Amino acid sequence: MKKIAVFTSGGDSPGMNACIRAAVRTAVASNLEVFGIHRGYEGMIDNLIYPMAADSVSNIIQDGGTILKTARSARFMTPEGRAIAASNLKVLGIEGLVCIGGDGSYTGANVLQQEHGIKTIGCPGTIDNDLFGTDYTIGFDTAVNTALEAIDKIRDTAESHNRIFFIEVMGRHSGHIALYSGIAGGAEGIFIPERQNELESIIAQYGLPKRQKAFSIFIVAEGDEEGHAYTIAKKFTEAYPGLDTRVSILGHIQRGGSPSANDRILATRLGAAAVLALKEGKQNLAAGIINNQVVFTPFSEAIGRKKDVPMELWATNELICS
Numbered sequence: 001m002k003k004i005a006v007f008t009s010g011g012d013s014p015g016m017n018a019c020i021r022a023a024v025r026t027a028v029a030s031n032l033e034v035f036g037i038h039r040g041y042e043g044m045i046d047n048l049i050y051p052m053a054a055d056s057v058s059n060i061i062q063d064g065g066t067i068l069k070t071a072r073s074a075r076f077m078t079p080e081g082r083a084i085a086a087s088n089l090k091v092l093g094i095e096g097l098v099c100i101g102g103d104g105s106y107t108g109a110n111v112l113q114q115e116h117g118i119k120t121i122g123c124p125g126t127i128d129n130d131l132f133g134t135d136y137t138i139g140f141d142t143a144v145n146t147a148l149e150a151i152d153k154i155r156d157t158a159e160s161h162n163r164i165f166f167i168e169v170m171g172r173h174s175g176h177i178a179l180y181s182g183i184a185g186g187a188e189g190i191f192i193p194e195r196q197n198e199l200e201s202i203i204a205q206y207g208l209p210k211r212q213k214a215f216s217i218f219i220v221a222e223g224d225e226e227g228h229a230y231t232i233a234k235k236f237t238e239a240y241p242g243l244d245t246r247v248s249i250l251g252h253i254q255r256g257g258s259p260s261a262n263d264r265i266l267a268t269r270l271g272a273a274a275v276l277a278l279k280e281g282k283q284n285l286a287a288g289i290i291n292n293q294v295v296f297t298p299f300s301e302a303i304g305r306k307k308d309v310p311m312e313l314w315a316t317n318e319l320i321c322s
């Protein structure tokens, strides 16, 4: 392996730049030629592939987003699109890829290897933390801290006005951000898609005299099966007419911002490990960190397997909210 390329794909997440930086610098230190592909698989098809050097990644570790840009590519879902992408890589002599993205991006890389023999190591870049094969994904810690900062601020106004707030956080299919930010933010109840029927029990518990408080914070993952925060707030008010409820939807602020120290370190470890793995001839593996050790999980085992929220953390939440 002499030439590799790095790219970001799917939704952006804070820490992607730290991962790009580590991959590029590790490649340079390992005497590999390294390229950056702009706009993910779209750029692979459009030949937006440029040489990178150690100084291409100076002064980016603290920045959110991705200097390589990201995209979703419908063309890459077709064999024709992938053939163009593979041909562009082969013309430049690129044999290996570091793909920073989520489950869909890993799937695309897996297909590219099967059809065209391009080797890929994946780094888990998504705020959702639901990828299999790693305890944490790059961007999750920052997203939780961003949500927490907002929750703490909303708590001030909830307390001042004696209001019940339903705060919706990101997680279309995943409750990790809701669970972690809810526990850290002292929420009265947490709604996540991985667990069913929270509404019934939370409404019942709220009726207990010991739970009656002048103000409360509830956290709702956007993909909860009961519906969005507005729906849950409405059902809550139907059960307890007269409550002064408010809804706040945090939205895309959770995806941006300067990455936390944890995300920068995670991204750096995984970006470096991915390049070293490619150099050793490894392929089609998802890099991750489990119990503070770098591990590699075959794409065939990682793809399509959603990581559940930690049971112990959910049980603790149920105890302290009961």
Ligand code: ATP
Pocket: 009, 010, 011, 012, 041, 071, 072, 073, 074, 075, 076, 077, 078, 101, 102, 103, 104, 105, 106, 107, 108, 109, 111, 126, 128
């Ligand atoms: P996020 O967690 O932010 O959604 P992701 O990597 O899962 O990140 P997707 O949009 O699902 O994001 O996938 C990124 C890109 O990967 C797609 O736009 C597509 O180009 C490619 N991809 C996804 N699934 C496949 C597939 N089955 N075959 C080929 N390419 C795929």
